[in-house]
Amino acid sequence: MRKVLFTVALLLSACYVSAQVSVVKEAKSQKSDPAKAAATIEPALTNAETANDPETWKLAGDFQKAMYDEENMKLYLPGGGASADTAKLYNSLAKLYEYYLKADELEQAKVKSGELKKPKLRKKMVNTLVTLRPQLTNGGSDAFNAGNYANALKYFGLFVDVASNPIFEGEEAVKNDTLTPLIACYAALAANSLEDKDAVMKYAAIGKTHKEEGYRALMCIAEVAGKGENPDSTQWLAAIQEGCERFPSQDYFVGNLMDYYIQKGKVAEALSTIDGLLAKNETEYYLYVKGVLQYENKDYENAVATLEKVVAKGGNLTAEAYSKMGDCYFFPAQELVEQNATLAMEDPKYAENENKIKDLYTKAEPYYNKAKEVAPDKKQLWGNYLLNIYWKLNKADYESLTKELGM
Numbered sequence: 291m292r293k294v295l296f297t298v299a300l301l302l303s304a305c306y307v308s309a310q311v312s313v314v315k316e317a318k319s320q321k322s323d324p325a326k327a328a329a330t331i332e333p334a335l336t337n338a339e340t341a342n343d344p345e346t347w348k349l350a351g352d353f354q355k356a357m358y359d360e361e362n363m364k365l366y367l368p369g370g371g372a373s374a375d376t377a378k379l380y381n382s383l384a385k386l387y388e389y390y391l392k393a394d395e396l397e398q399a400k401v402k403s404g405e406l407k408k409p410k411l412r413k414k415m416v417n418t419l420v421t422l423r424p425q426l427t428n429g430g431s432d433a434f435n436a437g438n439y440a441n442a443l444k445y446f447g448l449f450v451d452v453a454s455n456p457i458f459e460g461e462e463a464v465k466n467d468t469l470t471p472l473i474a475c476y477a478a479l480a481a482n483s484l485e486d487k488d489a490v491m492k493y494a495a496i497g498k499t500h501k502e503e504g505y506r507a508l509m510c511i512a513e514v515a516g517k518g519e520n521p522d523s524t525q526w527l528a529a530i531q532e533g534c535e536r537f538p539s540q541d542y543f544v545g546n547l548m549d550y551y552i553q554k555g556k557v558a559e560a561l562s563t564i565d566g567l568l569a570k571n572e573t574e575y576y577l578y579v580k581g582v583l584q585y586e587n588k589d590y591e592n593a594v595a596t597l598e599k600v601v602a603k604g605g606n607l608t609a610e611a612y613s614k615m616g617d618c619y620f621f622p623a624q625e626l627v628e629q630n631a632t633l634a635m636e637d638p639k640y641a642e643n644e645n646k647i648k649d650l651y652t653k654a655e656p657y658y659n660k661a662k663e664v665a666p667d668k669k670q671l672w673g674n675y676l677l678n679i680y681w682k683l684n685k686a687d688y689e690s691l692t693k694e695l696g697m
Contacts, residue, residue, distance in 0.1 A: 328353040446474075580596050
């Protein structure tokens with residue numbers, strides 16, 4: 291009885307294998323209808339007998355290539371390709387890559403084991419993959435612009451990943467493609483939008499090497515390293531410092547580094563860094579940052595002198611520079627206000643402080659008014675400061691400004 295059952299089992303197994311082989315044959319007969327053929331061959335990709343045959347995967351890839359070609363042709367029809375299904379187009383392209391790469395992997399394994407003397411499929415597959423690889427960036431761009439960051443990551447990531455695949459070992463143009471780091475930047479951006487830290491780090495490590503756009507990848511590294519329950523301050527700082535060194539024109543890195551130094555009480559180190567940047571390029575932003583650092587260091591006289599240079603440039607930070615110059619007088623006055631709060635009014639020091647407060651307020655007022663003149667909508671730069679000043683110096687102006695601010 292056991293022997294009979296065993297014989298039946300062998301028979302059923304043989305029939306199943308035969309069925310899978312028949313599936314491949316049936317799919318071949320349907321090649322005029324690529325979508326139908328692709329659906330037919332799917333079971334053969336998971337069956338142990340046919341799934342280990344590189345020809346099966348090559349054939350499945352061929353069907354995806356045919357589907358891709360069908361949709362791609364529609365893009366050139368009258369009407370600007372309105373009838374083209376771009377989702378189907380790029381999905382077929384991704385599957386084409388998946389299947390051809392699998393076919394090559396299996397074929398190379400057979401060559402290595404001695405089952406095959408040499409590969410038969412690689413050359414043709416490589417030619418197709420090299421030709422179509424740039425289209426992956428189009429798929430990524432379309433998805434990214436549509437806000438579909440998962441697909442953007444899929445296509446941008448595939449473009450980057452395949453560059454190091456063994457199938458391209460003889461393709462120097464692919465291995466050394468200067469476009470790869472740029473697309474890696476975009477993959478990192480898509481991954482960052484998905485909050486996929488591992489993918490960000492993977493692609494940003496490649497993307498940051500791009501000479502012009504590498505700053506985008508470094509920003510992504512800094513963002514993912516600096517947030518979450520367990521931020522990596524070491525990695526964050528390394529990315530910010532690298533950004534300052536390699537992309538000094540990107541204010542993001544300089545601003546974050548200066549904030550870091552201020553928070554850590556390392557103003558002298560911050561000033562040294564900004565002076566180094568100013569020596570190379572005296573931008574409005576760098577001057578403004580230096581002025582702020584001098585202010586933080588309570589070097590008010592030099593802060594005002596530096597901020598005057600910002601104003602002289604007449605750029606976007608003029609109002610901020612005027613406001614910060616006002617701060618150089620207003621906040622020292624506030625220290626005296628707080629001191630007077632602890633003194634009796636008959637204390638001689640109280641009257642002395644009051645005179646100093648009025649003098650400092652008088653010096654601060656024109657700077658805040660300049661900030662108001664330049665940026666009337668940025669009330670945070672001048673509003674409350676002038677109210678405090680007018681309360682002390684001129685009640686009529688205080689009442690007028692209160693109405694103007696709608697208070």
